[in-house]
Amino acid sequence: MDEEPNGFRIWMPDQDCPGLAMARAFGGFCLKDFGLIKDFGLISTPEVTYRKLTKRDEFLVLATDGIWDVLTNNEVVKILASTKTRSTAAKMLVERVVRTWRYKFQCAKIDDCAVVCLFFKRRKPPMKSISDVTD
Incomplete structure (x- = not known):
């Protein structure tokens, strides 16, 4: 298709x-x-690959092709690493993908964009400042 x-x-x-x-x-x-x-x-017959998880792995992203059609692995990692709360990570990623689809493929319909983000490590709570402790 010319549009895709x-x-x-x-x-x-x-x-x-x-x-x-x-x-x-x-x-x-x-x-x-x-x-x-x-x-x-x-x-x-699906193509299946295996990867052993290590202590360095922080999260796993399961996503439909609509995500990977417009974003690279590195872009997805940067988006997820920048989220303030993990509960909004998938939503932020899909919102970014939809904007990118509209920019890159203006004549095409946006493909399905479903994401599940599984985080392995607990986030460290933010450091308290001295003023927080004395208040």
Whole structure:
């Protein structure tokens, strides 16, 4: 699609639908019903990688492709590290993604943007100043 040059999709032969985005391959039942999955290179076997968590890991981000289409890993880390409260981290990230989508892809619809942020370490409470103690 001209509006989404980096978005790869599978199309039904001679039709403008379903325009299945590759990240949503698990939902492509209409392609499967027509026996087209194999013909068009779509497989349902996920790519799985493993990473051993260490004491240095601070959080884990589970997010849909709409997040990763517009932000890099480093940008996501910076956004989460700058949040004042962890309870708003995912919301802040999605708000940033929506703004970035509107800027980068002005003619396209905003893709699904769902995020779960799992923090491993407790945040240290802010240091109290001398004036806080004497008040």
